[in-house]
Amino acid sequence: MSAAGRAEGRLSLRQAAYVIARRDFTAILFSRTFIFFLLGPLFPLIVGALAGGIGQQVAAEGGAPQIGVAMEGPRADAMLAAHAHLAPELGSALPDMIELKRLAPGESYNARRVLDERRGNLAAIVTGTPERPVLTGTEERIAHWQGPVALVAAQALRRMPTDFPEVALEKVATSGAKERSGRMSTAQAGQTLLFLLIMLLAGMVLSNLVEEKGNKIIEVLAAAIPMDAVFLGKLFAMLAVSMVGIAAWASVIGGLILLAGPAGPLGAQLQDLPTPGVGWPLFILLGVVYFAMGYLLLGSIFLAIGSMAATVREVQTLSMPVTMLQLLVFFFSSFALTQTGRPIELAAIAFPLSSPFAMLGRAATDEALWPHALALAWQVLAVAVFIRLGAALFRKRVMKSGPQGARKRRGLIALLKAQRDGP
Amino acid sequence: MQTEPGDPPGSGNSGESPSGPLAIEARGLVKRFDGTLAVDGVDLSVPEGSIYGILGPNGAGKTTTLRMLLGIIDPDEGFRRVLGHERPHDVARLIGYLPEERGLYPSMKAYEAIAFMGALRGLQLKLGRERGRELLETHGLGHAAERQIRQLSKGMAQTVQLLGTLVHKPQLVVLDEPFSGLDALNQGKLERMIRGLAEEGTTVIFSTHVIAHAERLCERIAIIAGGRVPFAGRVDTARDRIPPQVRLETRAQQGPWRGALPADARREGSFWHFSLPESGIEPLLRALIEGEAGILSLSIERAGLHDAFIAIAGEAAARALGTEAGEGEQA
Numbered sequence: 001m002s003a004a005g006r007a008e009g010r011l012s013l014r015q016a017a018y019v020i021a022r023r024d025f026t027a028i029l030f031s032r033t034f035i036f037f038l039l040g041p042l043f044p045l046i047v048g049a050l051a052g053g054i055g056q057q058v059a060a061e062g063g064a065p066q067i068g069v070a071m072e073g074p075r076a077d078a079m080l081a082a083h084a085h086l087a088p089e090l091g092s093a094l095p096d097m098i099e100l101k102r103l104a105p106g107e108s109y110n111a112r113r114v115l116d117e118r119r120g121n122l123a124a125i126v127t128g129t130p131e132r133p134v135l136t137g138t139e140e141r142i143a144h145w146q147g148p149v150a151l152v153a154a155q156a157l158r159r160m161p162t163d164f165p166e167v168a169l170e171k172v173a174t175s176g177a178k179e180r181s182g183r184m185s186t187a188q189a190g191q192t193l194l195f196l197l198i199m200l201l202a203g204m205v206l207s208n209l210v211e212e213k214g215n216k217i218i219e220v221l222a223a224a225i226p227m228d229a230v231f232l233g234k235l236f237a238m239l240a241v242s243m244v245g246i247a248a249w250a251s252v253i254g255g256l257i258l259l260a261g262p263a264g265p266l267g268a269q270l271q272d273l274p275t276p277g278v279g280w281p282l283f284i285l286l287g288v289v290y291f292a293m294g295y296l297l298l299g300s301i302f303l304a305i306g307s308m309a310a311t312v313r314e315v316q317t318l319s320m321p322v323t324m325l326q327l328l329v330f331f332f333s334s335f336a337l338t339q340t341g342r343p344i345e346l347a348a349i350a351f352p353l354s355s356p357f358a359m360l361g362r363a364a365t366d367e368a369l370w371p372h373a374l375a376l377a378w379q380v381l382a383v384a385v386f387i388r389l390g391a392a393l394f395r396k397r398v399m400k401s402g403p404q405g406a407r408k409r410r411g412l413i414a415l416l417k418a419q420r421d422g423p
Numbered sequence: 424m425q426t427e428p429g430d431p432p433g434s435g436n437s438g439e440s441p442s443g444p445l446a447i448e449a450r451g452l453v454k455r456f457d458g459t460l461a462v463d464g465v466d467l468s469v470p471e472g473s474i475y476g477i478l479g480p481n482g483a484g485k486t487t488t489l490r491m492l493l494g495i496i497d498p499d500e501g502f503r504r505v506l507g508h509e510r511p512h513d514v515a516r517l518i519g520y521l522p523e524e525r526g527l528y529p530s531m532k533a534y535e536a537i538a539f540m541g542a543l544r545g546l547q548l549k550l551g552r553e554r555g556r557e558l559l560e561t562h563g564l565g566h567a568a569e570r571q572i573r574q575l576s577k578g579m580a581q582t583v584q585l586l587g588t589l590v591h592k593p594q595l596v597v598l599d600e601p602f603s604g605l606d607a608l609n610q611g612k613l614e615r616m617i618r619g620l621a622e623e624g625t626t627v628i629f630s631t632h633v634i635a636h637a638e639r640l641c642e643r644i645a646i647i648a649g650g651r652v653p654f655a656g657r658v659d660t661a662r663d664r665i666p667p668q669v670r671l672e673t674r675a676q677q678g679p680w681r682g683a684l685p686a687d688a689r690r691e692g693s694f695w696h697f698s699l700p701e702s703g704i705e706p707l708l709r710a711l712i713e714g715e716a717g718i719l720s721l722s723i724e725r726a727g728l729h730d731a732f733i734a735i736a737g738e739a740a741a742r743a744l745g746t747e748a749g750e751g752e753q754a
């Protein structure tokens with residue numbers, strides 16, 4: 001058949017995919033699902049805020065760990081006085097110190113037994129004398145407090161200056177250390193947001209397909225257009241929906257900043273945010289592109305899974321390992337953030353499913369742009385392969401897993417039962 | 424086995440081939456699912472502009488055959504040509520398909536659903552909407568045009584899907600069990616609609632397990648049983664597989680004329696039933712008159728499609744068909 005004849009007789013792949021994408025896009029955009037999608041990012045924020053608040057409250061109510069002092073009276077007084085003298089200078093570097101027992105001369109004290117009783121916030125006990133202090137506690141506590149206790153003992157023995165010169169303080173907005181730590185936070189936040197959005201969307205595209213199979217529409221589609229077009233249409237419709245969602249979120253945040261002004265609390269907070277390595281505009285642009293890549297990769301897998309499943313339960317069973325895998329990929333990418341330039345980071349960039357996360361992390365921490373060009377080329381290639389494989393599996397499986405398949409399985413079970421029961 | 428166009432049809436398919444242009448031509452179609460043979464060498468020749476029925480019990484392979492003809496699934500073996508093209512999707516714009524398992528988007532409005540189905544076949548959305556409203560109006564569902572599919576009755580939704588199958592004015596309409604789930608009134612409407620399409624030159628091929636529909640509508644049928652097509656051809660030819668049946672009532676019970684009755688003659692009450700002898704009715708009539716049998720009534724009836732189906736597909740297939748038809752009617 002000539003190309004012209006074919007064009008006359010059927011829709012091209014692009015046209016057919018557009019028909020599906022247009023239907024899905026409008027249907028989802030005007031559905032409750034889209035409202036959930038818009039509100040989706042709020043849930044982790046609310047949960048995070050609640051968890052943080054509760055954590056702070058628990059920590060506050062639990063109190064800070066303390067070091068108990070059990071020495072002869074004057075020595076215990078000297079230790080506590082030294083602690084009181086040093087505390088304003090050292091702040092939180094010095095743990096709380098309390099008098100546990102004033103010992104009589106020659107009296108022994110069993111610190112191990114007292115710690116075994118697990119009293120209050122007592123984390124370690126100093127016994128002996130300031131000249132020869134003995135610190136009893138768990139391994140990590142004594143390793144951490146060895147220095148501060150020695151400092152307090154030295155002060156008690158007056159082996160340290162009694163006056164400390166006043167240090168004049170000059171604040172700067174940032175430093176190399178602060179910027180690095182801030183960029184790491186930005187990278188982690190970006191990766192987390194990317195992960196949540198992709199998982200949410202992939203789940204939506206999957207439930208959309210299952211619903212379609214349940215509605216028996218899939219056969220109408222399969223008869224009219226190539227299955228590849230159904231696959232592509234669904235995949236890109238959801239991507240378009242997500243772009244609308246992201247645009248809506250960006251508008252809301254932008255609107256709030258404009259309303260509050262740059263001096264407002266939100267504007268000030270945003271100004272305090274550490275600038276990502278590639279700068280904010282490029283970071284946001286790369287975030288959107290990596291989101292699209294990550295979604296297309298995972299969406300292809302989820303759609304292929306959907307083609308094999310006949311019921312929602314089957315979908316849940318089949319998609320669980322992929323969800324777990326994606327969670328591992330997310331953790332892998334987060335870990336790779338701390339391994340800049342090492343083989344682990346390169347592996348995270350090379351593995352298609354983790355590549356968008358790893359590269360977004362890199363965009364936050366590193367200024368270089370060329371790695372993004374390379375990674376995007378690699379991801380585009382991976383997306384093409386995933387879509388092709390996913391569409392092939394979809395085409396092969398989608399018409400074999402409907403209710404008829406279920407009927408056949410029931411028939412098989414009945415046959416096996418009949419064989420077992422005999423004539 | 425790779426069958427080519429022009430090959431003779433399968434050995435079991437002994438109906439005569441149509442001489443005019445064909446809308447569908449299939450030779451030796453084979454389909455296996457997980458090693459199970461679902462369709463085993465199906466041959467079909469559907470003339471353009473005809474109403475063609477595919478008759479068989481559930482599980483016979485009707486739906487699988489139709490799906491292969493439409494390109495929804497590919498055959499493992501064999502050859503198919505639809506509207507002159509070996510790849511059915513290449514002529515998707517010219518085909519309308521109503522699957523057995525009806526499906527529409529529940530949240531779509533009726534006219535939008537029709538337009539969407541047209542869009543899948545290349546019809547512009549705007550034009551599809553206009554035609555959708557017109558078709559709904561023509562078929563007495565104008566009041567439901569703005570209603571969502573989920574708000575329609577099952578019969579109305581089924582009509583909407585059928586209209587969606589026709590909205591792009593296809594040359595070939597494929598209907599899989601179109602009568603199932605319809606009440607008698609709507610079955611009549613559908614029969615009229617199918618006849619109307621054929622009058623306009625559209626080829627209609629439909630599957631059914633109700634012999635009466637095929638007998639009323641079709642010029643040609645294919646009988647499918649166990650994945651094979653033991654007969655494909657004119658309905659008349661199928662009937663001619665069985666000689667006409669004679670029903671005779673005589674006043675006399677005994678006499679020399681009894682010897683003139685064919686060997687398969689059986690008595691039921693006061694009637695004799697037997698197949699019309701190859702020599703015709705005249706020698707028997709002569710013997711009856713000369714033997715003073717006293718003929719009270721004598722009728723020669725052409726065999727019905729049901730009897731032809733039994734003769735061609737076997738008692739078991741006919742029983743399965745009968746049971747399903749009964750269940751369908753009860754439903």
